[in-house]
Amino acid sequence: MHTVAALAGVSIASASRVLNGLGGSPETVSRVRAAAAEVGYVPNAIARSLQSQRTDLIALAVEDIGNPVYVEMMRAIESVVAESGRQLVVHATGGQVAAETALLRRLAHRYVDGMVISPIRVTDSHLEAMAASPAPVVVIGQLPDEAPIDNVRTDSRAGVALAVSHLVAGGRRKIGFVNGPLDTVPGAARDGGFRESLAHHGIPIDEQLIEVGNFQYAAGRAATERLLSRATPDAILCANDLIAVGALHALLVAGLRVPQDVALVGMDDTELARMAYPQISSVSLGSATRGNLAAQLLLARIKDPALPPRREQVLPKLVVRASSEVGQR
């Protein structure tokens, strides 16, 4: 910029003003423009950040960038973030508490203007780190009610209930359940929802029909195999779509027909559910909507940090596909 100013024969202050479109006489404007073009001037983002105290970067921390549910969130977030002229910095945490709190603490370095994080477990150190963070944080997922943090959540218990009701309405009574780890927030919620929901329909809980793995395809397949070796359900509910695809695989290998012998329902309603054959029914937890809302909340808070903490809720919705169609028994 010094160079540009010198070349145009003006002060750097004037050059800066012209290049930011803040006034200047026609004469100087054209001289500065010409000089900038001649030397191929490009403003330095870092110096600008230092001065403006913003980086125009937003961080996103998710467990696993391979899980399609996070891909959908990421796409949604990316689009609103890009719209606002900012960019996304993506972190994969592997679901590790230490990695997540480290990331949160790093916010203090001000390398981004804010963060959207979707922790799979929420610990006290999370809460502390978020409270201490000078940069705004928005959480996708459950949070203690008293935590003063912007938060968008869904009601996965209600989601599970939708699925169970649907299966029961289709005449299924021996409903299996393949869940993720119980010490995670979603795992615990789904477990609770499942038990609650069976009780509500007057169906006794059969522990033989419940299996736990993690939220991945391979674990879902293995867990389903274990379940099938013990009992034969007439339906299986899975805690997410990756697990459901694994379960489908296990069912087909076992020679069971879906949905005739066993109905199958997943959760998250990702494209994976549509890509399976038969297509898998799934409880939509509005991942794109949640991502979108989270990004909006974050931008709003960056704009006005004094805003009271907000909490958004998106309602689950069941999408029925071939894998659980009623009347296919």
Add this chain to the structure above:
Amino acid sequence: MHTVAALAGVSIASASRVLNGLGGSPETVSRVRAAAAEVGYVPNAIARSLQSQRTDLIALAVEDIGNPVYVEMMRAIESVVAESGRQLVVHATGGQVAAETALLRRLAHRYVDGMVISPIRVTDSHLEAMAASPAPVVVIGQLPDEAPIDNVRTDSRAGVALAVSHLVAGGRRKIGFVNGPLDTVPGAARDGGFRESLAHHGIPIDEQLIEVGNFQYAAGRAATERLLSRATPDAILCANDLIAVGALHALLVAGLRVPQDVALVGMDDTELARMAYPQISSVSLGSATRGNLAAQLLLARIKDPALPPRREQVLPKLVVRASSEVGQR
């Protein structure tokens, strides 16, 4: 930092030195440490960047963060980038030339230290922008031989040949081909490879058996349906795994058995191929390896910009699974 220095009763220079572990008397060291702890001092990443002329950020630009092949690359890149203490900024370009060149030009702002880009089309404006970029760029994919740019590629023609030979060896002669757009680098290479390879095996080319869509699931499925409405192949080769999953779906819906009636082979060997039922054979183009190499090249160049341009090649490898097992007719 001013505050810390004042509190410790030393100059900011001394404070800086202590906090960076560069000497200082035991007395000052402990005073500065104590002061820093007291006020909860955290260094400002931006000011540091302005001074050090590095941001410790690496950009990654891919067409679609939803495509599992890019997810694999991203994971591989993320891990080496994180290992070096840097972070990844992810951009989704949607395969748009304008978006990609804009991104490349933005490198001049120095908001990242370098970029890995995997363009699906390579135009002159790409080459210009890369040549003009003051920050290093590594390309994953084909590039004109004379372009002086670090580059890691694979030989997808050879990959196609592996698949065709495998199918022919299994007794298939009416081999269908579902490709992505021919104006993309991978699309063109695969088309060339397919024709070349059939010729090599003395099989005449039947245009009825060739379809073009894009590299997505839905397009793959639709293209396969079109193909099946015209002819009945005894094998189908797909330009990537997303297409292959779509093709599988179309085949099953049409009542065809895989592999008995139609053998199926995809490309990229992503987890998607393993998650399908039956599992889909796929030509591995080493996406993780390519990502890893690209990241290494980039870090090496950042360290020493004077390095001559390097070019790495990873060999394709066929992974045979149930969808094309020999002897299943």
Add this chain to the structure above:
DNA sequence: GTTTCGGCTGTAAACGTTTCCGGGAGTCTC
């Protein structure tokens, strides 16, 4: 007792911008 050396320290410049402030020139109004 003088010189030399090494270890610490503080001053100040530098990184590349933006922006506040004051001054100068020109125009309008009465």
Add this chain to the structure above:
DNA sequence: GAGACTCCCGGAAACGTTTACAGCCGAAAC
């Protein structure tokens, strides 16, 4: 024709670090 007002402009400070340089002091060497 004088005052008020507007518009531009340049100087300089500021953002928060790192680091080159020079100065100081004490200890070691002769």
